[in-house]
Amino acid sequence: MTNLIIGAAGMIGGKIAKSLSNETLVLADAVPAEPLPGSTVLTLDLTAPDAATRLLETRPATIYHLAAIVSGEAEADFDKGYAVNLDSIRTLLEAIRHIPNYHPRLVYASSAAVMGRPFPDVIPDDFHTVPLTSYGTQKAIAELLINDYSRRGFIDGVSLRLPTICIRPGLPNRAASSFFSNILREPLAGKTANLPVPETTRHWFASPRAAVGFFRHAAQIDTAPLGADRAVTVPGLSATVADQLAALERAAGPDALTLITRNPDPMVEKIVGGWALAYQATRALALGFVADRSFDDIIAAHLAETA
Amino acid sequence: MTNLIIGAAGMIGGKIAKSLSNETLVLADAVPAEPLPGSTVLTLDLTAPDAATRLLETRPATIYHLAAIVSGEAEADFDKGYAVNLDSIRTLLEAIRHIPNYHPRLVYASSAAVMGRPFPDVIPDDFHTVPLTSYGTQKAIAELLINDYSRRGFIDGVSLRLPTICIRPGLPNRAASSFFSNILREPLAGKTANLPVPETTRHWFASPRAAVGFFRHAAQIDTAPLGADRAVTVPGLSATVADQLAALERAAGPDALTLITRNPDPMVEKIVGGWALAYQATRALALGFVADRSFDDIIAAHLAETA
Numbered sequence: 001m002t003n004l005i006i007g008a009a010g011m012i013g014g015k016i017a018k019s020l021s022n023e024t025l026v027l028a029d030a031v032p033a034e035p036l037p038g039s040t041v042l043t044l045d046l047t048a049p050d051a052a053t054r055l056l057e058t059r060p061a062t063i064y065h066l067a068a069i070v071s072g073e074a075e076a077d078f079d080k081g082y083a084v085n086l087d088s089i090r091t092l093l094e095a096i097r098h099i100p101n102y103h104p105r106l107v108y109a110s111s112a113a114v115m116g117r118p119f120p121d122v123i124p125d126d127f128h129t130v131p132l133t134s135y136g137t138q139k140a141i142a143e144l145l146i147n148d149y150s151r152r153g154f155i156d157g158v159s160l161r162l163p164t165i166c167i168r169p170g171l172p173n174r175a176a177s178s179f180f181s182n183i184l185r186e187p188l189a190g191k192t193a194n195l196p197v198p199e200t201t202r203h204w205f206a207s208p209r210a211a212v213g214f215f216r217h218a219a220q221i222d223t224a225p226l227g228a229d230r231a232v233t234v235p236g237l238s239a240t241v242a243d244q245l246a247a248l249e250r251a252a253g254p255d256a257l258t259l260i261t262r263n264p265d266p267m268v269e270k271i272v273g274g275w276a277l278a279y280q281a282t283r284a285l286a287l288g289f290v291a292d293r294s295f296d297d298i299i300a301a302h303l304a305e306t307a
Numbered sequence: 308m309t310n311l312i313i314g315a316a317g318m319i320g321g322k323i324a325k326s327l328s329n330e331t332l333v334l335a336d337a338v339p340a341e342p343l344p345g346s347t348v349l350t351l352d353l354t355a356p357d358a359a360t361r362l363l364e365t366r367p368a369t370i371y372h373l374a375a376i377v378s379g380e381a382e383a384d385f386d387k388g389y390a391v392n393l394d395s396i397r398t399l400l401e402a403i404r405h406i407p408n409y410h411p412r413l414v415y416a417s418s419a420a421v422m423g424r425p426f427p428d429v430i431p432d433d434f435h436t437v438p439l440t441s442y443g444t445q446k447a448i449a450e451l452l453i454n455d456y457s458r459r460g461f462i463d464g465v466s467l468r469l470p471t472i473c474i475r476p477g478l479p480n481r482a483a484s485s486f487f488s489n490i491l492r493e494p495l496a497g498k499t500a501n502l503p504v505p506e507t508t509r510h511w512f513a514s515p516r517a518a519v520g521f522f523r524h525a526a527q528i529d530t531a532p533l534g535a536d537r538a539v540t541v542p543g544l545s546a547t548v549a550d551q552l553a554a555l556e557r558a559a560g561p562d563a564l565t566l567i568t569r570n571p572d573p574m575v576e577k578i579v580g581g582w583a584l585a586y587q588a589t590r591a592l593a594l595g596f597v598a599d600r601s602f603d604d605i606i607a608a609h610l611a612e613t614a
Binding site: 078116126127128129130131132134137140141144145147148151152228229 | 385404423433434435436437438439441444447448451452454455458459535536
């Protein structure tokens with residue numbers, strides 16, 4: 001039984017691969033994924049005409065699909081966003097449909113971006129999907145296709161609407177959400193980080209460890225209770241920046257807080273102010289998806305992984 | 308200023324055309340539409356490679372799009388449903404996007420089939436879109452594309468989620484909803500019709516006249532109040548079969564009722580039992596869309612049109 005990971009060179013894709021290292025793996029991405037013992041690394045352009053054939057050659061029983069053009073790029077390059085985030089998934093679904101007696105489990109990385117403002121404080125599972133970006137549109141369309149192909153019996157799909165991942169590894173970047181990770185990762189490593197928003201800012205989080213858990217769990221659940229709606233808003237941790245900083249202080253002492261500068265950035269504040277505060281995730285909790293319990297846990301997991 | 312009607316050979320498309328007979332019209336369909344003075348009739352396969360080029364040759368300022376593979380056929384022929392109901396609309400949107408300085412108003416015939424059971428008694432505008440058919444999936448995807456292309460400024464789109472049209476002209480057919488029209492149209496013409504469900508059965512209706520009004524109104528409204536969500540659930544008339552029959556008796560006398568046989572059809576009853584009872588249509592009402600007031604009005608309009 002082969003597992004195919006599309007987007008295996010990414011942070012979460014790579015961690016899913018490591019968590020499955022005892023199994024047969026095909027690790028696909030546009031750049032070479034880190035090989036694991038016994039794994040096959042596939043380097044390909046998802047929009048190439050032979051991409052689906054190459055991806056499905058081993059008839060993987062489980063497909064983890066995490067490859068996407070991110071939000072900013074999909075907005076800047078309309079054609080590329082639709083080609084990668086919509087056409088390549090549809091081509092893959094069509095290729096699966098035309099293989100006799102093949103009905104793989106497909107776990108697809110969707111996004112909370114399928115929903116758009118205005119939001120209630122806690123967003124229910126059945127909140128309507130009115131995306132405000134081309135990226136969100138493409139993810140919402142992929143969810144609809146996965147629902148229909150599952151209903152028709154061509155695949156057995158689950159789409160996961162993921163929280164903001166925190167603590168992200170790597171260097172601070174220009175993404176508006178970057179500071180949520182920076183203000184923990186950098187002080188934990190003895191470095192400075194800037195907080196551009198008030199401490200009262202609330203957001204919705206999952207650790208990389210929890211995210212890997214969501215994908216692994218989605219690959220194993222009985223999908224019958226999902227009915228026609230295969231899109232699952234997974235549970236997360238709703239927390240304020242103050243909650244993050246209190247956990248940082250408990251983990252690294254009061255000195256860690258002194259590494260944080262507080263230069264407000266009205267642009268970042270405006271973008272983040274439009275984001276959701278929390279989701280109910282009622283269905284996912286009933287299906288056994290497990291969120292991080294606290295930022296203390298998220299920091300402890302980060303320290304254990306980077307030690 | 309040219310109006311393009313795609314699906315002009317259909318019942319509603321033809322009536323829209325007649326209502327616009329003082330304007331420049333392009334009447335497109337897979338079969339020849341009834342020509343009107345000064346109109347251009349385009350007969351084409353919407354999935355043909357040159358279809359979009361031919362449709363857009365006159366740079367129509369308003370496009371009414373009513374062409375679709377219906378629900379049953381889209382379920383029976385998966386490829387044809389996606390080709391006509393999804394690919395052809397995407398190809399049209401892409402062709403429009405690539406024409407410089409061209410941003411037509413697009414009024415698109417969507418469907419309540421974008422939503423799926425379970426339903427509340429009165430369905431709100433922001434009810435989630437979990438279709439239970441491939442047809443509903445294709446309509447929901449088209450709505451998302453029209454939202455995104457409108458947000459990006461490529462088109463100025465409005466998608467209309469239409470009620471069941473009643474009284475449909477023509478002969479009784481095998482569609483599950485057929486009886487709603489049959490039990491009025493046939494007795495009004497002195498013929499018999501069968502009622503396969505209980506009189507308590509409630510459903511959501513618009514007359515052909517109201518439907519034409521929705522399209523004409525959608526072509527003219529200021530779309531700014533729609534924001535990112537260009538999909539409008541139009542107002543309808545929520546009525547029971549008993550309401551229909553009472554209106555029939557008022558219009559044609561008690562003898563008309565004796566023309567109705569009552570042979571229950573459990574299959575039809577089951578299908579219709581899964582349909583929605585009523586929609587709030589709050590946004591559409593605020594935007595000035597007008598529903599039929601009663602089945603008395605619907606019957607009167609039918610009699611005037613068929614006289």
